[in-house]
Amino acid sequence: MIEIRIHGRGGQGAVTTGQIMAIAAFYDNKQSQTFPMFGVERSGAPVQAFARISDEKINIRSQIYNPDIVIVLDASLLETVDVTSGLKEKGTLIINTNKKPSDLNINRNFNIRTVDATSIALKIFGRPIVNTPMLGAFSKITKEISLNSLTKAIDETFLKTKGKKIAELNKKAITAVYNQTK
Amino acid sequence: MKKVIEASTAVALGVKLCEPGVIPMYPITPQTHIVERLADYINDGLLSSEMIHVESEHSAISAALGAEAMGVRTFTATASQGLALMHEILFVVAGMRLPVVMAVANRALSAPINIWNDHQDSISERDSGWIQLYVESAQEALDTIIQAYKIAENRKVLLPVMVCLDGFTLSHVYEPVDILKQEDVNKFLPQYNPLFKLDPKKPITMGPIGFPNTYMEFRKQTHDTMLDSINIIKDVNNQFKESFNRSYGNGLIETYKIEDANYAIAAMGTACSTTRVVVDELRKQGKKVGLIKIKSFRPFPKQEIISCCKNIKGIAVIDRNISLGNEGALYTELRSAFYNQNKKPIIKGFIAGLGGRDITPDHIKTAFKKIENSSDTEWLL
Amino acid sequence: MKKPKITVGAVIEEPGSTIKNKTGGWRSFRPVRDKKKCTKCGLCWQFCPDNAINENFDVNYDYCKGCGICANICPFKAIKMVKEEK
Known part of the structure; x- marks a missing residue:
């Protein structure tokens, strides 16, 4: 079982990131579970969402204290939040920034990966929507979920509620970030 | 069909499969997602229940009581202060033997004010005459709603049932859930056939006074029924296993x-x-x-x-x-x-x-x- | 007092059974109407809390508890409360 923590700001859609991740993992025939940091959602405030992905049934229902992977939707959070808190030794940190990992002031023992999802989002959405695009980076780096399942999860989440156009844009953005991620 | 959904949605889908006639609703964290989903289903034409917007939880449970007295299957949901506000009517629903089913997204009671999970709200209603079933997963939440109607509406029971799920800690968790087919649920859960109902063509009196010479007998009858419901809860769990190949211990x-x-x-x-x-x-x-x-x-x-x-x-x-x-x-x-x-x-x-x-x-x-x-x-x- | 049946939920299945409970015996004063003074204005009929005055403004003594509201409300003082005890 791997445990994931997603850092974002209220309104950036960290909770949706977790939901689409869990749905995609299930399409890949894995068990999954996701939940928000309970009851603290306020626009702009630092928020967290959590996810677990496993080959077996997930029983544990405590919060996640020692994640294997941390996703940071907004690099400005690095100034105010300790995003590496509890991250396992050699754990993976995926950060949305235009900087190189070596330019960030973060402990090098972690596997630090960066991708400029904001630039891609601005091109595709015309707005800095990064919560879904960052899943492309998650898929490429961790291989825990496939790009194919991610697009299915996008359809399941957005087709009914937001329509075809939004779903297509999200898939395009996820794929672009996937391809750009090294 | 298995899907990754929120536990609150699982509750709402369970309710939808049971097709209650009336759903009085009043929002309160962390229960709100349940009635929001039900409102969606009604709005989208997927559920034909009458939704009643009320001004408080006291009114929500009172409306549920009235609807159930008319012989209609009823659902509502609440938590914490909302359940506390329902307190006096909870006893009336149980005493009048009306099989209302209610979800409680368990939350702490004030003060200090706190919106998060513990069991103080429903435990404080322990003596109200409601059957209380506590669940631990989204799947169990969906399954238990369906079982709850079958238990409550059994002629040997006719008691209301609270399905308690941990607020946030379960209600806001997304995980894979097997969503039952409508035709299978219809086979498992028959149409509600009330023992008695308010009907102008055949008038009866409900909720009369119980004088000191009868009150204890009525209380004992309800208590004995609650004890007897142990066997019905087991039976329903077994029948559920036969129908859906899933069960939760012996149901108790x-x-x-x-x-x-x-x-x-x-x-x-x-x-x-x-x-x-x-x-x-x-x-x-x-x-x-x-x-x-x-x-x-x-x-x-x-x-x-x-x-x-x-x-x-x-x-x-x-x-x-x-x-x-x-x-x-x-x-x-x-x-x-x-x-x-x-x-x-x-x-x-x-x-x-x-x-x-x-x-x-x-x-x-x-x-x-x-x-x-x-x-x-x-x-x- | 006869012990009522212990039904499920205390439901009383027989409709209108309260009519069996004749409350006329609770009365110590009975209302008596002076038909000459009565204008049939209907206030007594309207105000009687027990529906014990009919549409002809006659009192049904099986159910009248002798509360005296009719006598009190009558604008023409056409109803007198008379002692039951003889």
Whole structure:
């Protein structure tokens, strides 16, 4: 079982990131579970969402204290939040920034990966929507979920509620970030 | 069909499959997602229930009472202060033997104000005459809503049922859920056929005064019915297993690795899931430990608990509630159940997970370690 | 008092059974109407809390508890409360 923590700001859609991740993992025939940091959602405030992905049934229902992977939707959070808190030794940190990992002031023992999802989002959405695009980076780096399942999860989440156009844009953005991620 | 959905959605889908005629609703965190989904289904034409917007939870349960008295299947949901506001009508619904089903997204009671999970709200309604079933997963939440109607509407029961799920800790979790087919649920759960209903063509009196010469008989009748419902809850669990190939222990309690265990944790709700993980871990270290999940808190399945504890030396009870000035409610009840037994295990109480405090594997391990400590109740802070 | 049937939920299945409970015996004063003074204005009929005055403004003594509201409300003082005890 791997445990994931997603850092974002209220309104950036960290909770949706977790939901689409869990749905995609299930399409890949894995068990999954996701939940928000309970009851603290306020626009702009630092928020967290959590996810677990496993080959077996997930029983544990405590919060996640020692994640294997941390996703940071907004690099400005690095100034105010300790995003590496509890991250396992050699754990993976995926950060949305235009900087190189070596330019960030973060402990090098972690596997630090960066991708400029904001630039891609601005091109595709015309707005800095990064919560879904960052899943492309998650898929490429961790291989825990496939790009194919991610697009299915996008359809399941957005087709009914937001329509075809939004779903297509999200898939395009996820794929672009996937391809750009090294 | 299996899908990753929120546990609140699982409750709403369970309700939708049972097609209640009337759903009075009043929002309160962390229950709101349940009635929001139901409002969506009604708006999208997927559910033909009459939705009643009310001005308080007191009105929500009163409207449910009125609708149920008309012989209509009814659902509502609440939590915390909302359930407390329903208090007086809860007794009326049970006393009038109206099989309302209500979801409670368990949340702490003020003060201090707190929107997060513990069981204080529903435990405080322990004596109201409602059957109380506590669930630990989104799947169990969906399945138990369907079972709840079958239990409640049974002519030998006719009592309201609370389906309690941990607020946030379960209600806001997304996980895979098998969504039952409408035609299969229709086969399992027959149309509601009330024993009596308000009908101008055949007038009856409901809710009359019970003088001192009859009140006790009515109370005893309801109490006896509650005790008899133990068998109906078991039956419904078995029938559910036959229909859907899934069950939850015997419907009243569910055990995990208890057969050869020396020590066990007794708990309700999501704390049971985390306990399973700890049991597996301690078993790998050669420790003979297990879990007793109390699903039905009312009726309290004394005999079932006693018979699964034949070889148990000690039980650590995890209470997500506290009866201020004494101890946790489940601890009190378990100790009372064993009082007349010749062979009784050591029973130790732990207060944990109040007001959204996370119950971690370390808490459960500490409880296992301290089972044989002499003091009565400890707090796992 | 006869013990009522202990039904499920205390439901009383027989409609209108309260009519069996004749409350005329509770009365210590009875209302008596002076038909000469009565204008048939209907106030007594309207105000009687027990529906014991009919549309002809006659009192049904099986159910009248002798509360005296009719006598009190009558604008023409056409109703007198008379002692039951003889």
